[in-house]
Amino acid sequence: MRRGVLLDLVLTNKEGLVGDVKVGGSLGCSDHEMVEFRTLHGRIRAISRNTGDFRRATLGLFKNLLGRIPRVRALEGREVQESWSIFKHHFLQAQDRCILKSKKPSKGGRRAAWMSKELLEKLKGKKEVYRMWKKGLATWEEYRNVVRVCRDAMRKAKAHLELNLARDVKDKKKGFFKYISSKRKTRENAGLLLNEVGALVTEDTEKVELLNAFFALVFTAKAGPQESQTLEVGQKVWRKEDFPLVEEDWVRDHLGKLDTHKSMGPDGMHP
Template identity: 25%
Template sequence: MDSEAAFDNYVMFRLDKDSPSGRGGGVILYIHESLSAVACHEINNSNDFNSSVWCLIELERNEKLLVGPCYRSPNSTDQNNRKLLEQLEQSAKVVNATHLLLICDYNFSEINWKQGKIESGGDTDEAQKFFDTTQDIYLVQHVIKPTRNRGTQKSSMLDLVFSRDEHMVNQIENLAPLGSSDHDGLFWEYETKSNFKEVDNETKSYNYPKGDYVKIKSHFKNVNWEEEFKDKTCNEAWNIFKEEYETTIQEHVPLKKKKSKKPPWLKSGVKRSIRKKYNMYQRYRKTQQYKDYEAYRKQSNITKKKVRRAQVDYEKKIMRDFKKKPKAFYSYVRGNRKLRQGSPNWRMTRVILQRLTKKRLMF
C-alpha cells in the first residue's frame, strides 16, 4: 500500500516492479510538500520501461522541472533497453518541461564519463547506444567519482545524475552506503528558483485523550461501508477509509505540539559507532586500500550488532519494568506498530510482541 511507504510532509511518487524472485523492486521519489509537484503522465502512461517514475515541479516564470529516478537491471532485456532509449528521447520532448533532472542507476559500468568513451567489457553495444542517446539530447552527467566500491573489485560509476545545464547541479558528495548496500549515497544541490508553498514547520500531533469520541463513533456508525467499498480494490478501499478517518479526526480531535523523537535505544555509544563507520568508509574512498575496506566492513558489522543489541536490551528492560512502567512498554509497541503515516505495520508489531513475550509477564 502507498500508505506504508509515506512520510510526513512529503508527496510520494512510486512504481513497483514485479520480480521473479519475489523480492520486489522498483523506484520511489519523495518531493517536499513546499514544492508543487504532479505526476508526469505524458511519460508515465506512455512508456513500458519497467523501472522509472516521473514528476513535474513548478518553478518561477511558468517554468517546470522534470524529475525522473530510473533503474535498469544488469539483466535487462533487449526490448527493455529499447524502451529505455525511447523514454530518454521522450523526456526531452515533454511539453512545458524547461529543466530536467535525471537520477539513475543504469548499470553501464563500461562508460567512461570523464573521457566520453566506451571501455571494453560488459555489454558495450547497449552502453554505446545509451551514451549516444544522452549526447543526442544534450544531457550533462555530473557524477565524477565511482559510486560502487567493494573490496578489491574495480570501482565503477553506476549511479548517475543528469541535467541539461552543467551549472545547475553542483557539490555532488558521495556518502557512505545505507545498510548492506555497496552503492554510495549521493548528495547534491540543484540551483533553481521554485514556487515554494507556505508550510507550517511546527510539528504537531493529535491530542487523542481529549478527542470527542462520542461524535467520532456516531460518524463512523452512520457510514455505509459496504456501499463505500463496493467494487473497490484493497488500496482504493484503504484510501477511502483513510480519507474518512482523517477528516473525522481533524474535526473532533485537537492538536498539540509534537516533540521530535529518536529511538529510545539510540544511545551515545551506538551513535559513536555509526559515525565511526561513516568515517572509515570515507577513509577507504580516499585510499582505495583493501585493508581500509576490510576495516570499514568490520566496523559496519560491529555497528549492526550494536544497533541490534541496543534494541534488544531496551526491549528486555521495558519488559522487566512492565509492572512499574507499563506506559513505556505500550508506547514502544505503539511507536513500532504505526508508521509515520498510514496503516499499521502488523509484521513489525508481531516481531516486537514475540520478542517481548518470550518470557511470561507476571501480573
C-alpha cells in the first residue's frame, strides 16, 4: 500500500490460509507501506506405511504352509464367497508368518530412481566444495569444475535409466509405468468453474455437482437430428452379402507386417 492506496492484492484459492493481516510502517526509505500477515498452515507429517519385505521372505516355508491347507475337507459343501474367505484367512496367516514387515517412507523421503551410491557421493562432495568456497578455502574454478562433473553425471544417469526402461518395457512394465507416473504433476483441486448462469463456482461440493451434471448429459440429453439419423441407420438389417469379405491370406499378410517393438494397444497386448 502507498498512502492508503492499494497497489498489490494477494488472492488465495482457499479460505483460512492467511490471517492477522496488519498494515505496518514504510519499508526503509520507500513510500510503500508494509503489509504483515500470518500464514495459517499446519505441519505436514511424513506418512509411513508397513509393507512386506519380500527380499527377506522365506518363500519355501510359505509354499509348504499353503500346501498343508486341507482344501477339499475345508471347502466341501460351501459357497464360493465363504470358500474364498476361508482360503484368504489361511493365506494371510501364512503371509504374516513368512514375510516380514518394513516401514515404507512417504514419497518425499524416497531417493530418485536414477540416483546411485556413487552419484550421491559426488553430490555430497559438491556441497563440501561449496562450503569451502564460501569460506575462501577453494577457488571459484574448482567449484565450477565440480559442478560440471556432477551435472554431466546426473544427465548420464537419467539417460541410462530411461534407456533401460524403454528397452525392457515388455518384460518390466511395472517399473516403466511407475517412472512415468512419477513424472506427472498431480493437481490437488480443480480450478474455478462457471455454472449455467455464468457464476463462478468455488466450493468443492458445488464443483462436484456441476461436473456430475455435465457428464450426465451424455446419457440424458436428447438426440439431435444428426444423431437420430445415425440411430435409424444403425437399425438397418444387414444381410450376409453386406458384410465385408476377410480372407485368411489377407489377415496373415497384415500380421506379418506387425512391428513387435511397438507399444501395446488399447487391448493391453503387445504386437
